[in-house]
Amino acid sequence: MTGLVRGPSVDRPEAPPRLGGFRLPWVGHALPFGHNPVDFLRRARRRAGDVFAFTLLGQPVVFLCGPAAQEAVFRADEAVLSPREAYRFMTPVFGRGVAYDAEPEEMDRQIGHLLPALTSRRLAAHAQVMEDETEAYFGSWGESGTADLVATMNELTVRIATRCLLGPEVSRRLGPDLPGLYRDLESGIRLAGLLNPGLPLPAFRRRDRARAAIGRALAEVIAERRAAGRLSGATRGEEPEDMLATLLSARTPDGDPLPDETITGLLIGMIFAGQHTSAVLAAWTGVLLLSHPGHLPPLLAEQRETVGAGGPLTVPLLRRMERLEWCVREAERLHPPLVVLIRKALRDFRYGRHVVPAGTLVMISPAVSHRLPEVFRDPDLYDPGRYAPGREEHTVPYALIGFGGGKHRCVGMAFAYQQVKAIWSVLLRRYELGLGAGPHPPDYSTFVPAPRSPCLIRYRRCPALDRPGRTAEAFS
Template identity: 45%
Template structure:
């Protein structure tokens, strides 16, 4: 797939003809699997079965062509982009050995010699997360995002007619010096408090933004962090001298080939464990309690995508409504719910939850640890 697909995905060029021929074959293969399952009555525990069971509001099921499209989109968005981001993260770390040493130090502190990689431990390796986010800033997998105006609207002094294609470039946005200090430099600490340069609305957009932000953004970040953590603990890597550059020939911008690495296995075993999201206490949150601590919780439901991370953190405060988006069970919290609300806000993939101290002077005097003045 080439960037020409942004402009016209149906051009009569060899690569598109090859793509279309392959898609026809994919529909045939998936149709055979769907037909065999339906004929036998066997049910799978996979995404294909989910799509087979899905229904539109009018009760209509998905066609085999639609199922194929969904599966291809999931494979393309969920594997290629994550693989490229993992590669860029390791490359940037190898080019910045001082920060790599900090990352390795934190990995050793969190995991020791044989600690298991768990959901909770991945939250504790913040330096790795900052490195992944900085790799995404410098090398967003998609250098162009496309939206189509569904109705006429005016933005500032610009009139945008219905049907207009709007192209946004994360590559350009991420190099705006007014937002990102020294934007061409690999500086993962720009994401750490108190700088947090990614907090400005729609400045950091490797996954897009708004209500149509990539649905897999939270999983992708978690996935790449896990892969990088396992690889760095299990192998020593070294660049062998090839020029490092970006290849813009494909739709996903990966490293220009050849870019070779030398690697050597470390003398350690890396374990990966499966656990629940709230399977341990996050020490960084500070779980102070007390009735004097009161917070106001607000949710931007328009931007919520229903990831339900907040429900894992604080089921007493949040629920998923019938429309698939989060709904508040209580907008004012106190005591031990204060820290839970903080955690929900911190880990919300779309940042739609905000918490702030109530105006009550007594609440300010007590204060949740993350909200003291």
């Protein structure tokens, strides 16, 4: 049996061409791929075209590129192209029986339990948390100075994600340890995990220790909330409902509360899926914007017209910040936090004239496909105006895929966009900013490539949004 047939149809199916060049037996192309997957895939595509095969540590891989191929992958039946089998290496993060380790129907149910925490009503409440945490964080910056943009965005999104998803008690319990714990979770995702995520590697041990520490804190908080008969983390005053509260009130099809391990696994999974990815998107938004200061005046004008000098930052106001949204989208296009997405072929998968045999890892890449000149004009150019009415280059189906597509498209996209926009709205209104001397290439040594360190910005507090001469000049 074969999967969905897409693209140009022909009579005689054939195997995708194999990539040549230097490769070791069994290891295949793992060395150049591991060193810089995006550069490797871009160069390979220039040589071999939109569909080609290669090997990573004994695992056959087929790479597919372009909107039609991406649509075919995202819409394929899960019995043909399985995310579950591809992402099994995440089980040590999510836990047994949670997300990709569950049967597809159970995973769907688990994702369904998260959705009430991501509705527009709940996002409206989170907007206030995002603004408060951002103002509080930058409140400690003082009048002027320099800061590392990646570390800043990481620390800030840790605070926001912890409060919105896990609740205030976890922030209080683990406090300053949280950024390190989240970093250890993320750095435990390595190419070697494809082979076996249980290998005795130091990075995997750190991942497991971090998972256990967060899991313990969450288990204590869950027990406390259950014992006190309350869902939310508010002990006094108002605290918007966090995702833990949503999961505590969720029920299985039999009407039982969700097991504690499922709640813990889903929450850790959400932190994993959403925190560092958002930090990286926020950092790239800033690097791109500050290295193209010509785009700042209309953005500042938009801030003046929407929120002015004050707040509060509401969802309707954030929605009106169209230009800021284009800048975030351009960062998503040029530097998508997840550079490759994968599925495992459980049966032969047919795409156009190619047949991908069962057992192959099917790979697509937002980072490669976002630079196709047939979809995005001058694709290497920073041009947020490409999303303006009349151009709207992102509306080509399955072309902009930084948040995936089809059934498994990211459920946290609105949360992530809102967060990045809230952070930059506060920063733009409060500070004159400049970017340290570049270049600022992506750091491919991590799973979610941020601008390489050090990535310094210089800031000076600026009470008047419309003060003349606000610029973002590079400094060295």
